[in-house]
Amino acid sequence: xxxxxxxxxxxxxxxxxxxxxxxxxxxxxxxxxxxxxxxxxxxxxxxxxxxxxxxxxxxxxxxxxxxxxxxxxxxxxxxxxxxxxxxxxxxxxxxxxxxxxxxxxxxxxxxxxxxxxxxxxxxxxxxxxxxxxxxxxxxxxxxxxxxxxxxxxxxxxxxxxxxxxxxxxxxxxxxxxxxxxxxxxxxxxxxxxxxxxxxxxxxxxxxxxxxxxxxxxxxxxxxxxxxxxxxxxxxxxxxxxxxxxxxxxxxxxxxxxxxxxxxxxxxxx
Numbered sequence: 001x002x003x004x005x006x007x008x009x010x011x012x013x014x015x016x017x018x019x020x021x022x023x024x025x026x027x028x029x030x031x032x033x034x035x036x037x038x039x040x041x042x043x044x045x046x047x048x049x050x051x052x053x054x055x056x057x058x059x060x061x062x063x064x065x066x067x068x069x070x071x072x073x074x075x076x077x078x079x080x081x082x083x084x085x086x087x088x089x090x091x092x093x094x095x096x097x098x099x100x101x102x103x104x105x106x107x108x109x110x111x112x113x114x115x116x117x118x119x120x121x122x123x124x125x126x127x128x129x130x131x132x133x134x135x136x137x138x139x140x141x142x143x144x145x146x147x148x149x150x151x152x153x154x155x156x157x158x159x160x161x162x163x164x165x166x167x168x169x170x171x172x173x174x175x176x177x178x179x180x181x182x183x184x185x186x187x188x189x190x191x192x193x194x195x196x197x198x199x200x201x202x203x204x205x206x207x208x209x210x211x212x213x214x215x216x217x218x219x220x221x222x223x224x225x226x227x228x229x230x231x232x233x234x235x236x237x238x239x240x241x242x243x244x245x246x247x248x249x250x251x252x253x254x255x256x257x258x259x260x261x262x263x264x265x266x267x268x269x
Contacts, residue, residue, distance in 0.1 A: 023213040026071055030098070033070065037063050038125035045132045054113045054134035054162050064105045072217030073099075073207070075106045079224030082197060083109050088157040088164075089227065090189040092181075092245060093199040094253060095167035096174050099208065103201055103222050104165060112163035115153065115184075136164065138184075150184050154191035164188065168242070174210060176203060176257075178250045186238045186245070189230045196241070198225040198249050203257035219263065221256045225249070 014021040041063050045056040068075055091112070093100070104114070113134040121127045121137050131137075136156075138149045153164060166185035173179045189196045200223045207218025225248055233241060 019216070020213045023215040026215045030067070030071060033067060034064070034101075035125050037067075038129040041129050042125065042132065045129065049132075052132055052134055054111055054160070056129075056133040057108065057113055058110065060129060060133055061105045061108050064101065068102045068106075068220075071099075071102075071215075073102065073220060074218075075103055075220045075222060077107055077222045077224070079226075080107075082224045082226050083107065085195065085197065085227055088161055088192060088194045089197050090157075090185055090192070090194055091163060091165040091197045091199055092168050092185050092249075093165065094178055094201055094249065095169050095172055096201060096204050097172055097208065097210065099204065099220075100167075100201060103220055107199070107222060107224065108165070109163055111161065112165060114165040115149075115167075134162075147184075147187070150188045151191060154188050154194075157188075157192045157194060168245070174204065174208075176205065178246060178253055181242045181246050183238050183242055186241045187235065190233050190235060190238055190241070193231050193233075195227040195229050196245060197227045198245055198252075199223070200225065200249050200252040200256065202253070202260045205257075206260050219260055221260055223252050223256050225252060 015025070041059055044059050045053075048059065049056050093104075113136065115136045115138060116130065118137045118139045120135070121131055123130075136149060136153050156162065157164060166188065168181035168185045169179040170182045171179070186196070188194075202219075202221040202223075204218070204220070207216050208214065228241070228245060228248075230241065
């Protein structure tokens, strides 16, 4: 009992004085809370849809949207009108950390799922609810498998009239710029002849630095860019489409990241 009281007394002190403690506490809380929400959401998904169904994303979206407040984050969105597009389309966005999920759920349109690495399906309750929500899992280490999954995903998009969210960088990146894009998302869009809607997250460096173990309150700015049509394009146009998308998104990323940094100031390294 004395140890419990000691922890209760030390907790606010550590939260106030140790940025490293705050970093690990917030990370642990975020993962634990998302797993708890998944435990609550799994039976709701099963009762509503009876199994794997993209409509379960609505349940996840409604359950996750409050999490940003618990972490001291505010999300500002511009360009909402560009998501008012009928039918299937491919959303592409930059990828910085697992916190991207919060921004995704802030703007996720109906009948939209995502493409994720295969390892996520084994992430306990989170993996199970992701599977129930129709998330498409790919093995990034096997190019042939990834291409096959993308081809199937294109067919599913058209047959079931769904949208897919893809992170074309292929991995998390917090280096202050965008990595070169992998071509999978663009092959997907061209095969489905579906437009691409770019979404750009501002840099998290004003509130979150993984290597420096810092995680404070802050603002995430999302900019939704005008859609890029793919009708009439073929596989020969994929490289051009990827380069065009990267250029547009990089310009937006640098603009909104600079505006956030000027508003809040960068974290000290």
